[in-house]
Amino acid sequence: MKILAFETSCDDTSVAIFEDNNLIAMDTASQIKIHLATGGVVPEVAAREHANAIFQVLDNVLEKSSIGLNEIDYIGVTITPGLLPSLLTGTTVASSISQVLNIPIIPINHIQAHIFSNFLERQENEINFPLACLTVSGGHNEIYLMNDMWNTMKLGQTGDDAGGEVFDKVAKMMGLGYPGGPIISKLALEYKENGGTSIDLFPRVWLVKRDFEFSFSGLKSSVKREVDKRILEKGELSLDDKRQISFEFENAITEVLAWKLVNAAIQNNLKTVMLAGGVSANTKLRDEIDRLSKKHNLKFVYPKKLVYCMDNAAMIGILTYYKIKYNQFEQKIGVVKM
Template sequence: MQETYLLAIESSCDDTSASVLYNNKVLSNEVANQEVHKQYGGVVPELASRAHLQNIVPVVAQALKKAGVQKEQLSAIAFTRGPGLMGSLLVGTSFAKSMAMGLGIPLIEVNHMQAHILAHFIDEGQAKPQFPFLALTISGGHTQIVKVKSFFEMEVLGETLDDAVGEAFDKTAKILGLPYPGGPLIDRYAQKGNPKAFSFSQPNIQGLNFSFSGLKTGILYFIQKQTQEDPAFVEKHLADICASVQETIISILIKKVKKAVQQTGIKQVAIGGGVSANSGIRKALKAMGEQYSWETFVPKFDYCTDNAAMVGIVGYYKFLEGQFSAQAVTAQPRLSISKE
């Protein structure tokens, strides 16, 4: 087996991350979060790219140090080309290109969403999905059901027609007066509430596509109506509201996954993306798997949110295939997973 040391860089949104892999094993996975966005209630692209500029050198240095690897030992550098915020992607892309050129080693571009799916193949002794399998990718910017035929052949079977599921969680949190990022807070409060306390209508979308804009509007109108009658309504019922919203979102996701399994006959289902850290979604998917005899795969929390280790595992398999990028490669904020 060829010895491969690979440096991976992820900078698609507001987390600057660097990871060092030895073949398909993670030696380090460093992430610098950006606190600056909290006061604005969401990611500000210009501030994100500036923070990446400040963070990328120390994060890469820390990843190499923690892994005990010298930069001269590196076999290749993998980086997120897209999708994501243009300014943020440019920082990671430019750094990766410069470092690869300076070291005279190959450069490997990675699709961010492909990385979320293939994070399941990071070797930590766990069971891994077998091709073909279905992947539910859920994040702040994406909601997709993907048929994964091989490491590099993927087909989007369904996706959101408007808002992503992560956006639905964050916007709901904002309506409830919770700080950004609100998704994890809704999950925390939901664990203490009654998921049947309040009812929210679910969209009737054909096929395997999703829609969350109507649900978001419905929640807004519901909260406005209730707070007119009782200004302390949210405060009194916060846990129940969060539990009911989360239950509705989970139901929307699970129904589509069930439909995808029925249509394709594929009974291996994996989840990926930042929202896959949600405890309710993880439990529901596992429960459905047990009920219908699916095999379900849930990533470690470390590999749910944006991180460079998932970029590194894609980079490793591309390295084995000799799929290298030219120095002329540029960041691409709208990069389709089906074209990989």
């Protein structure tokens, strides 16, 4: 079974080809440099860049895989959630190929695909259900209880900003550029390597420590006050200021994310925790979840490669494969089968 997969939900144009659950080839065109000027993604600009890139990316994947479009058995494409103009590029191209070549098309939920990125380069039996899964990126921040691949219940979510969104906004406060997550992590590591230690400069916003809801507006406001105070005192932020603020902020947000995930497993008598989404690439978050998982005798699962953490067509392809295998074409994430 050969699968062609498209991902265009935000600012990455990605196409992949699978043979069953094995990734044969993938190519991705990033728009990061284009969105640097605005400090974030402008939907209309993103859609235009998708349109400019998608056919070249598709050609690259077909060439890498030595597989022709007439050999494809199924097409998987992201349909939600995401930026509507961006999504339309992928769905339009996928639908056109589907209609011309009479290939079945499988609609894919972007968040569910991030979760299934954990099945890339793994066999099904390597992931033990039931489990608690944290999905965190620039657009979503939820904890799910997964009884199996398809029986999924949302336990909690953010009431305001998503984790990745806060990274970007804090980076913008300090004039660090876009995307903010990798830059903040780099500065935080430099602070630690230079002998810096935490003074808990920013609050850990637990809400109720035993529940699974998130709120990051208070943390964001606290960082803004600290940035403004230092600029008022010194005229500008020094590199040392940026390093310390990055370090303290990263500690504050990852401790909350990690504990809420692990606590979801503890409260529901689970043995496995899973991480997915763009922020799953964050080393500090991985380390904190790993530390807490070992403390509470939990297995910790996260994507095998950093590229699988980001928006990519491989996660679309792997979810398409399992949807076909288990005839799960209507299953929506967040819905529990009774």
